[in-house]
Amino acid sequence: xxxxxxxxxxxxxxxxxxxxxxxxxxxxxxxxxxxxxxxxxxxxxxxxxxxxxxxxxxxxxxxxxxxxxxxxxxxxxxxxxxxxxxxxxxxxxxxxxxxxxxxxxxxxxxxxxxxxxxxxxxxxxxxxxxxxxxxxxxxxxxxxxxxxxxxxxxxxxxxxxxxxxxxxxxxxxxxxxxxxxxxxxxxxxxxxxxxxxxxxxxxxxxxxxxxxxxxxxxxxxxxxxxxxxxxxxxxxxxxxxxxxxxxxxxxxxxxxxxxxxxxxxxxxxxxxxxxxxxxxxxxx
Numbered sequence: 228x229x230x231x232x233x234x235x236x237x238x239x240x241x242x243x244x245x246x247x248x249x250x251x252x253x254x255x256x257x258x259x260x261x262x263x264x265x266x267x268x269x270x271x272x273x274x275x276x277x278x279x280x281x282x283x284x285x286x287x288x289x290x291x292x293x294x295x296x297x298x299x300x301x302x303x304x305x306x307x308x309x310x311x312x313x314x315x316x317x318x319x320x321x322x323x324x325x326x327x328x329x330x331x332x333x334x335x336x337x338x339x340x341x342x343x344x345x346x347x348x349x350x351x352x353x354x355x356x357x358x359x360x361x362x363x364x365x366x367x368x369x370x371x372x373x374x375x376x377x378x379x380x381x382x383x384x385x386x387x388x389x390x391x392x393x394x395x396x397x398x399x400x401x402x403x404x405x406x407x408x409x410x411x412x413x414x415x416x417x418x419x420x421x422x423x424x425x426x427x428x429x430x431x432x433x434x435x436x437x438x439x440x441x442x443x444x445x446x447x448x449x450x451x452x453x454x455x456x457x458x459x460x461x462x463x464x465x466x467x468x469x470x471x472x473x474x475x476x477x478x479x480x481x482x483x484x485x486x487x488x489x490x491x492x493x494x495x496x497x498x499x500x501x502x503x504x505x506x507x508x509x510x511x
Contacts (some may be wrong), residue, residue, distance in 0.1 A: 289315045293377070294327070301325065301336055303352035306376055313375035314367075325352075325373040328457050330359070331447060333367050336373060393482065397510075405509065410439050411455055414506045418456050427452060427463035428471035429498045433505035436479045445469055480506060 257420075296310045304325055306312060307349035314327045326339045328349055337349035338360065349359040361367055405413075417430055431448045440448060445465040452463050475487040480502040485495045 240509035242258055270351065289317045289371070291315050291374075292371075296336065298330050300351035300353045300356040304338070306336065306352075307378070311377040312373050315374050316433065318372040318374075320372050327370040327373065329368045329370050331356040334370065336490060405439060410434070411451075412507075413505065414452060415455055417501065417505050417508065418452075418459055420504065421459070422497070423464055423468050424461045425471055425502055426461070426498060428468045428476070429502035431463075432476070432480055433502045433509065436481075437509040438504065439509065483507045
């Protein structure tokens with residue numbers, strides 16, 4: 228009883244702080260076998276190896292199961308090898324739903340679809356695989372609908388990361404070759420896009436990324452802009468620029484994200500557009 232009361236108190240405190248806590252009290256079976264996103268494989272109750280606990284509000288009257296994907300026929304739907312697919316068993320399936328289908332006693336995950344002739348198909352989400360038609364000589368049964376996916380890994384592709392780094396390094400090498408007078412010309416050119424004094428921060432951050440501006444030399448940057456554009460309607464101010472160097476804006480432009488920025492909505496996109504444009508000018 229004490230544990231229960233402690234739990235109720237903890238939930239109450241979280242709710243007062245504006246959170247929406249939920250108790251994970253509903254078990255979801257995790258199958259030890261995999262379901263081919265390509266070639267069917269059989270599954271059954273004897274393969275249940277574990278249970279996940281989810282809040283009751285996230286489930287409904289239909290039982291659910293977590294089953295691991297194997298293969299890449301559903302790669303364009305975001306299902307990769309090793310992912311855990313959350314399947315709602317017995318749920319009514321409609322065209323466009325990704326379903327767990329049983330074909331002659333074996334199971335596979337595909338997209339359910341009805342063509343213009345009224346024929347039903349199980350369609351892969353990978354052009355390298357053929358669709359499977361419903362035929363009279365096949366025993367096909369829709370076991371359930373895929374309602375979620377738990378990624379096997381949140382790690383990014385090393386190849387893509389290295390490629391992005393090389394592109395950035397190439398841009399920086401090009402930027403370093405610019406003379407001070409050439410950088411001045413770019414500052415003057417970008418000035419037409421600046422509609423608010425704080426937006427000069429986007430210009431400065433792009434210059435810092437390109438290593439043609441010291442990161443914390445706000446006064447030096449502001450003086451440079453004032454000398455180049457004395458008649459500009461929105462000249463930068465040191466303290467105002469310092470206020471913008473928070474959250475993701477304190478990082479390179481490539482790492483800016485709206486959910487972690489000092490401005491949001493159209494203002495965020497305005498800053499991003501100016502920063503990217505300046506970065507592009509510096510890299511040319």
